[in-house]
Amino acid sequence: xxxxxxxxxxxxxxxxxxxxxxxxxxxxxxxxxxxxxxxxxxxxxxxxxxxxxxxxxxxxxxxxxxxxxxxxxxxxxxxxxxxxxxxxxxxxxxxxxxxxxxxxxxxxxxxxxxxxxxxxxxxxxxxxxxxxxxxxxxxxxxxxxxxxxxxxxxxxxxxxxxxxxxxxxxxxxxxxxxxxxxxxxxxxxxxxxxxxxxxxxxxxxxxxxxxxxxxxxxxxxxxxxxxxxxxxxxxxxxxxxxxxxxxxxxxxxxxxxxxxxxxxxxxxxxxxxxxxxxxxxxxxxxxxxxxxxxxxxxxxxxxxxxxxxxxxxxxxxxxxxxxxxxxxxxxxxxxxxxxxxxxxxxxxx
Amino acid sequence: xxxxxxxxxxxxxxxxxxxxxxxxxxxxxxxxxxxxxxxxxxxxxxxxxxxxxxxxxxxxxxxxxxxxxxxxxxxxxxxxxxxxxxxxxxxxxxxxxxxxxxxxxxxxxxxxxxxxxxxxxxxxxxxxxxxxxxxxxxxxxxxxxxxxxxxxxxxxxxxxxxxxxxxxxxxxxxxxxxxxxxxxxxxxxxxxxxxxxxxxxxxxxxxxxxxxxxxxxxxxxxxxxxxxxxxxxxxxxxxxxxxxxxxxxxxxxxxxxxxxxxxxxxxxxxxxxxxxxxxxxxxxxxxxxxxxxxxxxxxxxxxxxxxxxxxxxxxxxxxxxxxxxxxxxxxxxxxxxxxxxxxxxxxxx
DNA sequence: CTGAAAGCGCTTACAG
DNA sequence: CTGAAAGCGCTTACAG
Numbered sequence: 001x002x003x004x005x006x007x008x009x010x011x012x013x014x015x016x017x018x019x020x021x022x023x024x025x026x027x028x029x030x031x032x033x034x035x036x037x038x039x040x041x042x043x044x045x046x047x048x049x050x051x052x053x054x055x056x057x058x059x060x061x062x063x064x065x066x067x068x069x070x071x072x073x074x075x076x077x078x079x080x081x082x083x084x085x086x087x088x089x090x091x092x093x094x095x096x097x098x099x100x101x102x103x104x105x106x107x108x109x110x111x112x113x114x115x116x117x118x119x120x121x122x123x124x125x126x127x128x129x130x131x132x133x134x135x136x137x138x139x140x141x142x143x144x145x146x147x148x149x150x151x152x153x154x155x156x157x158x159x160x161x162x163x164x165x166x167x168x169x170x171x172x173x174x175x176x177x178x179x180x181x182x183x184x185x186x187x188x189x190x191x192x193x194x195x196x197x198x199x200x201x202x203x204x205x206x207x208x209x210x211x212x213x214x215x216x217x218x219x220x221x222x223x224x225x226x227x228x229x230x231x232x233x234x235x236x237x238x239x240x241x242x243x244x245x246x247x248x249x250x251x252x253x254x255x256x257x258x259x260x261x262x263x264x265x266x267x268x269x270x271x272x273x274x275x276x277x278x279x280x281x282x283x284x285x286x287x288x289x290x291x292x293x294x295x296x297x298x299x300x301x302x303x304x305x306x307x308x309x310x311x312x313x314x315x316x317x318x319x320x321x322x323x324x325x326x327x328x329x330x331x332x333x334x335x336x337x338x339x340x341x342x343x344x345x346x347x348x349x
Numbered sequence: 350x351x352x353x354x355x356x357x358x359x360x361x362x363x364x365x366x367x368x369x370x371x372x373x374x375x376x377x378x379x380x381x382x383x384x385x386x387x388x389x390x391x392x393x394x395x396x397x398x399x400x401x402x403x404x405x406x407x408x409x410x411x412x413x414x415x416x417x418x419x420x421x422x423x424x425x426x427x428x429x430x431x432x433x434x435x436x437x438x439x440x441x442x443x444x445x446x447x448x449x450x451x452x453x454x455x456x457x458x459x460x461x462x463x464x465x466x467x468x469x470x471x472x473x474x475x476x477x478x479x480x481x482x483x484x485x486x487x488x489x490x491x492x493x494x495x496x497x498x499x500x501x502x503x504x505x506x507x508x509x510x511x512x513x514x515x516x517x518x519x520x521x522x523x524x525x526x527x528x529x530x531x532x533x534x535x536x537x538x539x540x541x542x543x544x545x546x547x548x549x550x551x552x553x554x555x556x557x558x559x560x561x562x563x564x565x566x567x568x569x570x571x572x573x574x575x576x577x578x579x580x581x582x583x584x585x586x587x588x589x590x591x592x593x594x595x596x597x598x599x600x601x602x603x604x605x606x607x608x609x610x611x612x613x614x615x616x617x618x619x620x621x622x623x624x625x626x627x628x629x630x631x632x633x634x635x636x637x638x639x640x641x642x643x644x645x646x647x648x649x650x651x652x653x654x655x656x657x658x659x660x661x662x663x664x665x666x667x668x669x670x671x672x673x674x675x676x677x678x679x680x681x682x683x684x685x686x687x688x689x690x691x692x693x694x695x696x697x698x
Numbered sequence: 699c700t701g702a703a704a705g706c707g708c709t710t711a712c713a714g
Numbered sequence: 715c716t717g718a719a720a721g722c723g724c725t726t727a728c729a730g
Contacts, residue, residue: 006707007707007708008707016716016717017716017717017718018707018708018709018717018718019709019710019716019717019718019719020715020716020717022708022709022710023709023710023715023716026709031715031716032715032716035715035716047462047488049461049462049463049465049466050466050707050708051406051466051706051707051708052411052466052467052708053402053405053406053411053466053706053707053708054406054706054707054708054709054722055707055708055709056402056405056708056722057400057402057403057406057706057707057708057709057721057722057723057724058707058708058709058710058721058722059708059709059710059722060722062401062402071431072427072430072431072434073424073427073428073430073431073645074427075422078421078422078423078427079422081421081422081446082420082421082422082448085421085446085448086448089448094445094467095445095446095447096443096444096445096446097430097434097444097445097446098444099431099434099435099438112398113396113398114398116398117398117399117400117401117402117723118401118443139396225630226630226631226634255631255634256634259634281574281575282575282604282631285575285604285605285608296422355723356723356724357723365700365701366700366701366702367701367723367724367725368700368701368702368703368725368726369699369700369701371724371725371726372699372700372725372726375725379699379700380699380700381699381700384699384700399723399724400722400723400724401724402722402723402724403706403722403723403724403725404723404724404725405706405724406705406706406707406708406722406723406724406725407705407706407723407724407725407726408706408724408725408726409706466707
């Protein structure tokens, strides 16, 4: 009825003090059951809602969690966000979304203390935070969770990118491949993501462990997304000696590679094997062999860690979790074709 | 330095009153340039940040915008969200993300006045709000924007789904198709999305306008996503008479259909044409003919409308915008194969 | 241009 | 179990 019912209205109509109204509504206990019921009913009828601002000022809490990520419309990030949201739902915490892209906006973002007094906890997604940023975050003295990296004192969840990538390569090696190419995103980007670095390291690890000398010619960089993968794969095809298998840093790059191969009439997996990473929803569509990780679960997990730290600040030790990965062998990988005479340099040219 | 610098500290060190500190920091003017500079410097050194809660309580504003959507990890929604975020960035408004799924949580959500006193504006994404929900939103008396629907008094941005779908069908009809199937998502879902209804209506419009009698046999429903499309297309193939073209309500469904056809050895577009809707990033990959819409731009747009209403509440008339769509003809559509004798019922059986 | 003071709407010791 | 009152940290008329 009333446009802006106040706590005093409720108190008056319920015949109690505002203190009692507050206690009844917050369920803080120590209020008679009958009184509580009456107050709640009046509040309901009036459509009274506690003012979050006032409540926050009085308690010092913000009941909000910030999710900070460099992208929000890329599959991985949207998935993480969805996981965090699920964890927060029903807890009473609001989810504040922040997008920080370039290094510049990040600097401003973290140093300006934008987060200060604004949230009770932070979830960072795949942000390779710099030293000063870590310091700024620590100064907030609130729980910080981070997906895809490990930082001392922060909660974290991540996969072992390096080992998982190595596993993918071993899968190829076990099949008999020796000339294995890698399509990875450019690590020299401003964001300093660790994924390209780690997955490439795993690639090298596995090769070396098998006594295979990595061939720099078989390494190509790609821009983000399917088109990037297609371009990179095409570049690979232009090289002086062709690989028998390709490891793409992400499924999206792998999809692009598949397209390039199809376009050039190269049979997968007969002529070339392809393995991706992530188990993107479309991976099954393409029957792509890949390394599966549970992205959404990671989002859920990190949010739970932060929430938990908020509830019981006692346990000072920030938990560091590792999410499992699993090689999913599908139809884009097989044994290399039996020592086919290299067609090129023989029949033509 | 200080863990929790207060405004009084700043005032003392700057040798002014807290009022002046407040005015200097908010840039509300009427403060000497020199004073402002000094105050700002002190605040900076102390690492002082205004408390949003206190500020909000004092001003009555929340400087926050809520984005409410039924999904957050689906392409369309993530894209909208990204657009909204871009619009909000740098404006000082926080972006609160809410996910309401089933009807039940929605009822609770809107009626409980969770939004009340919590945000200055709301963006609803593809939520076919019910009458009571509209009422609850109106009662908030804050600007409301809605993507994908039109509601009296609310700002909106949407595409003409019906007409755009009809355009896609006309494209097929112009090519010579008459037996055109439709794969649409089930409109009887709890969320009451209008998209399936509208796009199907456009499909029927175009058929009728061309004097083609719609064949219920050519209508199939699909679950969300690629797999849903694949299943639906397969179902279509099992029908008694085959279509020469298929219109999928979304590109994702179309991708699934493409896969089904490939799996059954049916050539696209030679044997069957396929047209999707959305121009999903992967549409180009599949060379899919589709109806393009600018999703991110719609998110940006609706946020701008809401922001604008916040700045100048004078203009009471909520703006209703229509985003343009465009048929992108690619390689999955062509003229139907020349009156091939229906193979089935002749050679076998 | 600047300051003293009231007030925003809650929560929470402190008494009872 | 309940109430009166202080206080959370700002902003903003109101005076000057």
